[in-house]
Amino acid sequence: QVQLVESGGGLVQAGGSLRLSCAASGSIAGINGMGWYRQAPGKQRELVAAITSGGNTNYTDSVKGRFTISRDNAKNTVYLQMNSLKPEDTAIYYCNAGRMGYHYWGQGTQVTVSS
Numbered sequence: 001q002v003q004l005v006e007s008g009g010g011l012v013q014a015g016g017s018l019r020l021s022c023a024a025s026g027s028i029a030g031i032n033g034m035g036w037y038r039q040a041p042g043k044q045r046e047l048v049a050a051i052t053s054g055g056n057t058n059y060t061d062s063v064k065g066r067f068t069i070s071r072d073n074a075k076n077t078v079y080l081q082m083n084s085l086k087p088e089d090t091a092i093y094y095c096n097a098g099r100m101g102y103h104y105w106g107q108g109t110q111v112t113v114s115s
Helices: none
Strands: 002-007 010-013 018-026 031-039 046-051 057-059 067-072 077-082 091-099 102-105 109-114
Touching: 002 091, 002 102, 018 031, 018 091, 018 109, 031 067, 031 077, 046 067, 046 077, 057 067
Parallel strands: 010 109
Antiparallel strands: 002 018, 018 077, 031 046, 031 091, 046 057, 067 077, 091 102, 091 109
């Protein structure tokens, strides 16, 4: 089992920044890809950004140039730096980790961007 705990969400004005963190614990050996998803009210959960154990990244188009995902393997933590936030970024953000064919989820952290 892998436990994921997110932190760093909150309320911010449009144009502001937030940094999300996700700390992994438990059976962390073998974790490969990690990522951030988000779900806005009435919408499906979508991938925001992902990073492999080797550091390769990918982003959904709407956040390219504004969000940066990074990973500290020594701390078993993945980060999402979010700059130039927009009201449409408002959502619950979930951390995800893949390990041996299973996907694990955090409890989510709320990000609210006011206009």
